[in-house]
Amino acid sequence: MxxxxxxxxxxxxxxxxxxxxxxxxxxxxxxxxxxxxxxxxxxxxxxxxxxxxxxxxxxxxxxxxxxxxxxxxxxxxxxxxxxxxxxxxxxxxxxxxxxxxxxxxGPSADVMRLMGSKLEARKQMAEAGIPVVPGTNERLETVEDALAIAREIGYPLMVKASAGGGGIGMKLVQNEEELQKAFPSTKKQAVTFFGDGAVFLEKWISNPRHIEVQVAADHHGNAVHLYERECSVQRRHQKVIEESPSPFLNEAQRETLLSTALLGVKHLDYTNVGTMEFIFDEDRNFYFLEMNTRLQVEHPVTEEVTGEDLVEWQLRIAARESLPKSQDEIVREGHAIECRLYAEDPKTYFPSPGKVKRLTLPGDEARFDFGIVEGNQLTPFYDPMIGKIIVHAENRKATMDKMWNVLGKMKVYGMKTNLVLLEAIMKNEWFRKGEYTTTFLEEVDLDLEGERGNS
CATH class of the missing domain: 3.40.50.20 (Rossmann fold)
Structure with a gap:
């Protein structure tokens, strides 16, 4: 066609x-x-x-x-x-x-429906032989059912909305008393936000790493991965910084993760571009978290290290063409990091809409995927992300140093932004060592005084 x-x-x-x-x-x-x-x-x-x-x-x-x-x-x-x-x-x-x-x-409605339900996604991945976090694979109707199962799994636990996303419809509970309160409130939130009151329990994995695999599959039976992205720097269960390759994985673990992700893609008969998300526990065991049946915000990280255009891949697959490249032809080079610039208070994370009075971006030193230009109004109606800063270099240290330099040259005036937070992360010793988990922003004391005078 x-x-x-x-x-x-x-x-x-x-x-x-x-x-x-x-x-x-x-x-x-x-x-x-x-x-x-x-x-x-x-x-x-x-x-x-x-x-x-x-x-x-x-x-x-x-x-x-x-x-x-x-x-x-x-x-x-x-x-x-x-x-x-x-x-x-x-x-x-x-x-x-x-x-x-x-x-x-994008993919078919049937696959999207399966992966849109966290419960159904758990079932499908378990069938494919992919490890899932210990928990329930059926919706829980009553708090009594939840309490009985919680005694078998053990605390702490996550109460989750099956249709949830973006950090909504999730509550951590430490004991029976907390579960009795959280179960009805999560169920109510699930109905309010997603129109689906299905709730389930999942074992809480403490200090996890959040690592995802970029996948693509066509209508002719071909499926490939485009390597992984580390997404563990998060606030309120939403990503702030992503990088590839992950500093956490050794090559053997990487190969196991990538091949496991493709097992899931083939089991679903998935088509188009998608992302298989996993969490790693402190013993380096990994578990399927969810599948995103769309292009990810952080897709530029993969584009920078592979040289591929994922939007073009989406278009070609949707037009019923074969995948642009085979697995052997997809090569990763160097390291890439993406920072998400938000119009928000860097300490409280409260949104800070306003007019962009000044926007200075060193365009020759990084890739800037921004939705606005100087003079635009950032409204309160949508997500507070201003844009994404992506850098690529020969190794991780060079990439972090490059990002630090780029952030220092940026000027964003007119509203509060998290620019100073991004700078502080790039200089943090634990981040630089690659020793961070999803609790990084909660547990690390970052200097947010804006030593370089940005926004």
Whole structure:
């Protein structure tokens, strides 16, 4: 069928701009959809054409399936790229696209539905012979059921919403009293945020490492990995810094992890680009955490070390082409680190929207995937991420040093940002040694006084 002539991007900000760049290189026209808050956003101007789809609130614009589908029909877009967030992992939206004869750039609705349920994902991975964290594989209806099973598994435990994500619908409990309180509240939160009250229990893994594997598979039975990313620097269960390769793994462990991830991909008959996420315990045992059936925020880390364009891979797979490369042809070189720049207080993590009065980026020294330019307004309606800073060098030390230098040259004025936090991490001895876990930001005392005078 050949590559697409025109695609609609059902997203906004930096990921919309990122998709536009690849489409421009490939000669594909793009349709941006935008909300009231994004009228002046760069991605609206950079797309071939743009369609207004509603008010600033996401549910009235970017989450409105009818408006998005209508925009695709009106502009003659053959395919829709969902980016990440919003409708990117919504199987109902995939079905709507199929019904309209529009190609969804991502996996099938059936696989998305399986992986969208943490309970179903656990079952599928266990069937594939992939280790999962000890816990329940069935939804728990009553607190009495939860208490009985908790006695078998042992505390501490996580109470989790099966449909949860982004750190929502998760509670750590240390004993029966805490479980009795957390179970109904998590169930209620699951219904409120995800429309699904399914809740399960999982053994708490203390001081874990969070390491994910980038995978890709086509419609012709081919599947490959593009190596791993370490994502253990997090706040509120959301990633702040990612790097590849992981400083934690030796080569034998890496090979085992990568081959295990491909087992899961093949078991699911997965197609397109995706990410298999794992956690490692203190004894270096690893367990399946979840699968993201979309492009990840941190995909540039993989692109920098492999030289591959993952958006192009997505487009080619969706157009029913074979994978661009075989496993043997995918080579990783050097080291890459990504820092997420957020408009938020670096100590409390509270969002800090405002007008970007000044934005200075040393563009010749790093890759900047930013959704805004100087003069834009950062609104409170969406995620507070301003953009991503990605650097690549021959080894990890050189990459950290390069990132430190780049961060020092950046100027972001108009709102609070976490720039000083990113700088402090790059200089921290535990981070530099690679000896950090997901509790790093909670346990390490970082100097956030802004010694270099940024924002």
């Amino acid at each position: 050949g590559l697409f002539t025109k695609i609609l991007i059902a997203n906004r900000g930096e990921i919309a701009r990122r998709i536009i760049r690849t489409c421009e290189r490939l000669g594909i026209q793009t349709v941006a959809v935008y909300s009231e808050a994004d009228r002046e956003a760069p991605f609206v101007q950079e797309a071939t054409e743009a369609v207004y789809i509603g008010e600033s609130q996401a549910k009235k614009s970017y989450l409105n399936m009818d408006k998005v589908i209508e925009a695709a029909r009106e502009t003659g877009a053959e395919a829709i790229h969902p980016g990440y967030g919003f409708l990117s992992e919504n199987p109902e939206f995939v079905g709507r696209c199929e019904a309209e004869g529009i190609t969804f750039i």
